[in-house]
Amino acid sequence: MFTKILIANRGEIACRVARTARRLGIKTVAVYSTADAKAEHVKACDEAYWIGEAPAAESYLHGDKILAIAKLSGAQAIHPGYGFLSENAGFAESCKAAGVVFIGPPTQAIIAMGLKSESKRLMTEAKVPLVPGYHGADQAIDLLREQSQTIGYPQLIKASAGGGGKGMRVVKSFDEFDAALASAKREAISSFGNDAVLIERYLQKPRHVELQVFADTLGNVVHVFERDCSVQRRHQKVIEEAPAPQMTPELRHAMGQAAINAAKAIGYVGAGTVEFLLDQSGEFFFMEMNTRLQVEHPVTEMISGQDLVEWQLRVANGEPLPLTQEQLKINGHAFEARVYAETPERDFLPSTGRVSTLIAPETNDFVRIDTGIRQGDEVSMFYDPMIAKLIVWGQDRTQALQRLQEALSKYYIGGLNTNLEFLGNLARSADFAAGDVHTGFIEQHMAELFPEPSTPPDEVFAAALWCELDHTQARASKAQRQTLDPCSPWAIADAWRMNQASIDPFEFQVGEALYSIQGMQRNGTYYLKLATGEKPLSGERIQGDEWQIVLGQKTLRIKIIQSGNTWLVFWNNKVWHLNLHDPVHEADDQGVHGGGLTAPMAGTVLDVMVKVGDQVKAGDALMVMVAMKMEHTIAAPKEGIVQEIYFQVGDQVKDGDTLLSLE
Template identity: 80%
Template sequence: MFTKILIANRGEIACRIARTARRLGIKTVAVYSTADARAEHVKVCDEAYWIGEAAATESYLRGDKILEIAHITGAQAIHPGYGFLSENAEFAEACQAAGVVFIGPPTSAIIAMGLKSESKRLMANAQVPLVPGYHGADQSPELLREQSQAIGYPQLIKASAGGGGKGMRIVQSLDEFDAALAAAKREAIASFGNDAVLIERYLVNPRHIELQVFADTQGNVVHLFERDCSIQRRHQKVMEEAPAPHMKPALRHAMGQAAINAAKAIAYVGAGTVEFLLDQSGEFFFMEMNTRLQVEHPVTEMISGQDLVEWQLRVANGEPLPLTQEQLKINGHAFEVRIYAETPEHDFLPSTGTVQVLITPDTNHSVRIDTGIRAGDEVSLFYDPMLAKLIVWGADRTQALQRLQAALSHYYMGGLNTNLAFLGQLARNPDFVAGSVHTGFIEQHRAELFPAPSTPPDEVMAAAVVRELAHRQTLSSQTQSQTLDPHSPWALADAWWVNQLPIDTFTFQIGEALYPMQGVKRSEAYYVQLATGEKLLRGECIGGDEWQIVLGQKTYRIRIVPVESAWLVFWEGRVWQLHVYDPLQAVNEHTIPSGGLTAPMPGVVLELLVKVGDPVKAGTALVIMVAMKMEHTITSPQDGSVQAIYFQVGDQVKEGDTLLSLE
């Protein structure tokens, strides 16, 4: 077995690989960019080396630099994780030439599956069923347009060289084709350096089922069962489970055999994933093969009892597969949710900021967290917005889902937007609970998954009131102790008035909404006016940021964390940020000029599609931004003309920055 490996990746996957290596007694070498100097993966590895500036092209994609560090440190093998160089055939070849083992498949397999058009041809020869479409090498716009008409609508334009939802566009009619093709090619060249696309019939609301395959150098190939990855946004997975719900044994066998045939067709070695679309009719079609470990591999580990990274290391070391197909069994059910820095209610746009608060559920044999994020870490716009993965196991789907719901209710992050509340809504959705999943699930259930903004519940407001009153009492005591006459009633700095009730008055601000609060102290309790009427209120800190609150006849526990001039209140899987409103400082620093258009997310200006003076119609594309591997087009909300442009191509912008103004 290897004695030292280099992990050519970052974040949660680098930490996860290091964990297995440590268990096997293998030393690890981390690489990091300037943006990741304090990252967790740097700390958990035995050695760490700076590799370049924040941009991936200057750091994690520098194969030459990675090989140089492998040589310096004496690393015998390189584990590429997923993303970055994991499916880069040139890097795999460079490793071989340098005498360093690439912990992944042969270069020939990466090349064969790296181009979707070529992979479709190979799969057709291996009699693996395919979705009808065009997978040819001729990429002339005229031919692609002809093929588009021949295939019919709806259809999917897909980057031939990529994955992860990049370079994908759904086309509903011929009128949409040219713009969708241009956008898909532009995103493909930016993400993969190759703008070739394929066009396929778009299956309406299919299920996304993938098979984990493994092969060794002795010719053995097995599958470790299926995963259902149907819950997606922007063609990217949000939640995965294994095994797939309502999967019949005959269909599992057929898909498993097709996956093994696919791996054998390209003489595969190592971990791979064969992805299928399962139509509502029960037919399944090959979609693509990922020649690497997948983000969702932990659910397979949970139901199989196997460590897939250990399998990778052993296969790369020339050892046979640890188990045969007959020895592999499904045990229980597992879910994985991906925790992203994003704003789900705003089309899942990525978010940046500092993780100021991080509270996670307890981990054990049935609850696992894979992460590379700690409290205090900065989430930048340079990398994928995934922060962590929460994985749970149960004896069956019902128990696993109950554990997932409970774990999500105890998982909190504060300081930036995340999808945690959305995941909680998803896990409780009745159709999801019933296993009625498909790739259009989120869109179909938008009304339930994105409820209209509501008034904070009494439990949240009461907790914030208790914490603010306790804070004011502390400040009052400090002020009193620092005066020349601490016993003077004028030194108390509390709510006392002459011949008046001692009413504490303040206002909470949540978003743009203001909530005036009033509380009167009587004995050891307050009577507070909430939305549902006057309530008796008291509370005490029972450790750290956890408080016990008495609200009328109800006693409950809740977490309240101070962040700058606000209270973060964590309740039932959601975080509420309540600012103490100060009218003397209520100046909006991000006031937008009349007619201005602002950046919906932090990112980089990729393309300006207009210039000053241009007339525009409602819906005209104005600016294209990119951040965290995602492209976003900003369109005109109305007819008008471009009055001013405030940024140029290549400029970095913050969320809320005014990009241009219209007249």
Template identity: 60%
Template sequence: MFDKILIANRGEIACRVARTARRLGIATVAVYSEADTDAMHVALCDEAYLIGPAPAKESYLRADKILEVAKTSGAQAVHPGYGFLSENAVFAEACQAAGIVFIGPPASAIVAMGSKSEAKRIMGEANVPLVPGYHGDDQSPVTLRREADRMGYPLLIKATAGGGGKGMRVVERAEDFSTGLDAARREAIASFGDDKVLLERYLLSPRHVELQVFADSQGNAVHLFERDCSVQRRHQKVLEEAPAPGMTPELRAAMGEAATNAAKAIGYVGAGTVEFLLDRDGRFYFMEMNTRLQVEHPVTEMISGQDLVEWQLKVAAGEPLPLDQAALRINGHAFEARVYAENPAKDFLPATGKLRYLQTPEQGPGVRVDTGVEQGDEVSVHYDPMIAKLIVWGEDRASALHRLRAALADYRIVGVTTNLEFLSTLCALPAFANAELDTGFIDKHAAELFPAAEAMSDDILAIAALYELLGEQRQTQQRQSRSHDPYSPWGSATGWRMNQDSFHQLHWAAGEAQGSLVAHYRDGGFLLELPGGDCLVSGEILDDGDLLADLAGRRFQVAVIKHDQELTILHQGRSWQIELTDPRLEALEGEGAGGSLVAPMTGNVIAINVAEGDAVKQGDAVMIVEAMKMEHTITAPSDGVVKEIRFAVGDQVEDGEPLLVIE
């Protein structure tokens, strides 16, 4: 076994690998960019080395710097995690040439599976079922269009390099093919430096089921059962579970055999994932093989009782697989929910910001949180916006789902927009409880998952008002205790007034809604004049900061986080933001750049389709902004003329910044 390894990654995966290494008595070396100076993985490892500026191409993708650190630190092996250099055959070969073990498959296996078209050729020869499509070398638009028309629509255009949904477009109609091809190629170049694509028949309502495989250098190969990853947005996984619901022993055996045959066909060593599309008729088709550890590997660990990183380290050190196929068993059911900094209501646009408040569910038997951030950290534009992975286990699917719902309700994040509320809503859907899964699940249930914005309820207004009034009361009491006349009625925190009713007016804004309410001081509480009627409220702010509220006899314990004038209320997996406003300033609010189109996220301008003076129609694509390798097209909200373009291609723009003006 190794004495010291270098972890060529960041965030939660670097922390995940470091914890297993520490348990095994293996020293760890971290690498970090200037943006990650204070990152959790840097503090968790035994040594850490700065390797470059924030952009990944200048730091985490610099194979030469990473190998230099490995030599300097005396690391015997490099664990690449996932993403970055984990599926880079050149890096794997460079490690070998430097006498450093690459904790992953041979470079030849990475090459074989790195091109989706080549992978399908190899899998076809190994009798692994394939989706009909075009995987040829002729990449001319004419040939691709001809093959697409021959295949029929809908079809899928997919970058042959990489994965994660990047460089992938579904084309429903022939007239949309050219636009889809251009977008897929542009995204593939940005993500992988290669614009080669393949075409596949687009299966209607398939499930995404993948098999965790492991192989050693002695020629042994096993699978550690399957995971269902059908719940996706933008072809990227959001929620995974193991084992796959409805899996029969016969189908599991057939898919397991196909997966291990795939690994053997390329001389695989280490951890890998063979991904299949499972059609409604029970037939399955090879999609791709990821030659690395997957983000969702913890659900496999939960049901198998195995530490897959430990398996990786042992196999890379030349040891045989810890168990054979007959010794592996499924125990219970597990879910993994990916907690992202993103806005589900805006097509899951990545979000950035500071984690001003972060509280995770209590970890213990059946609940695990894999993360690489803590309260006070910044979610930046430079890296993937995943904050954490919430993993739960139960004796069966129903109990695991119950635990997942409870854990999501206990997860609290303030400072950056997240998908926590979306995940809670998704897990509460009857269709999800009944395992009615396919890769179009989110689109099918969009009405339930993205309901129309609700008016601010009286309960939330009451909680916000109560928290603010109690806070003012506490400050008054503190001032009174420090005064020279602590018994003066003029310093009372009870709202006492001479010869008149004591009241307080509060002004609030939530999104586009705003209003005011009046609070009358009463013994032990407040009488609030709310839109739905008067309500007597009382409560206290607890030592942990939570608010214990009594609303006319109904009791709640909620978290309320205050930042400047904004209150964030968190309760049972939902959150509400209310900003306290000054009515004198209301006339100035919302007077921004009339007619301007603003950036939906922090990113870079990669295309401008118009010039100043051009006439545009409503819905015309005028600009494309890219962040975290995801494109967002800015469209004209109405007919008009482009008056001003404020940025050029290559410029970085901030979230909410006006991009161009249309009159």
């Protein structure tokens, strides 16, 4: 076995690989950019080397620098993780030439599956079913238009050289084709350096089911069962599960055999994923093969009891697969929820900033968190916005889902926007609970997944008020002890008023809504006055952030945390944010005003489609931004004339910067 490996990646996957290597007694070498100098993956490894500035093209995509560090550090092998250089055939070949083991498939397998058009040809020869469409090398625009009309609508344009939702556009009619093709090609060249595309029939309500395959250098190939990755936004997965719901043994066998045939057809070695679209009719079609370890591999580990990173290391070391197909068994059910820094209600735009507060559920044999982010870390615009992966296991799907719901209700990240509340809504969806999932699930359930803001229940207001009162009194007592005359009535900061009841008025802001509530002392009992009535209120701290609150005749154990001027109340499968409202410091609305258009996220200007003086209509594309590997088009909110353009192609902008102005 190797004695030292270099991990050519960052974030949670670098930490994940390091964890297995440490268990096996293998030394690890990390690489980091300037932005990641204090990152968790640097601390997780035995050695770490700086490789360049923050942009990935100057650091994590610099294969020659990484190879030089492998030689310098004495690393015998390189684990590429996923993304970056993991599916770069040139890098894999350079490793081989340098005498460093690339922990991944052979170069020819990466090449064969790297171009979707070539992979489709190989799968046809291997008799693996394909989605009808155009997979040719000829990229003439007129030919692509002709093929588009032949295939029919809706259809999907996909970058031939990539994955992860990049360079992918749904086309609903021929009128949309040219704009969608241009956008897909632009994103494909930016992400993969290749703007070739293929066009396929867009299946209605299909499921995205993938098979984990593994092959060794001795010719053995197995599948480690399937994962359902149907629930997606922006063509990227949100929640994955294994095994797939409503999967029959016959269908599992057929898909598994097709996946094994696909791996054998290209002489595959190592971990790979063969992805299929499963139609409502029960037909399945080859979509692509990812020649690396997938983000969602933990759900497979949870149901199989295997460490897939260890399998990778053993196969790369020339050892046989640890188990045969007959020895592999499914045990229970697992879910993985991807926690992203993003704003779901704004079309899942990525978010940046410092993680000021991080409260995670307790991990155990049933709950696992893979992350490379800790409280105080910065989520920058340079890399993927995924913060963590929450993985849960249960004896069956029902129990696993209950554990997912419970864990999400105890997860909070402050300082930037995340999708945690959205994930909670998704996990509680009745159709999701029933296993009725498909790739259009989020779009179909928008009203349920993005509900109108609701009024917090009385228990939440009671908890926030009692803790605020306790906090205020503690602060007042400290100030009183520090005065020259602590017995003076002026030093006692209570709610006493001459000839009036002792009232503590509070105003909490929840979202955009303001709620006025009052606490008052009467005859030795404290009362809470709400819109629903007046109830006695008391409470005491149990331990840490756990409180026992007594509201009327109800006693509840509740978790309450102060974060700046906000009380976080964990109650009823949700984290409620109650900001103590201070009208003196109320911020002005900095949205779109005065004809200005502001940046919806921090990023880089990719394209400017207008010039000063242009007349535009509502919905016209004005500018394209890119951040965290996502492209976003800035459109005109109304008809007008372009007055000023404040940024040009290549400029970096901050969230909220005014990009241009319209009259």
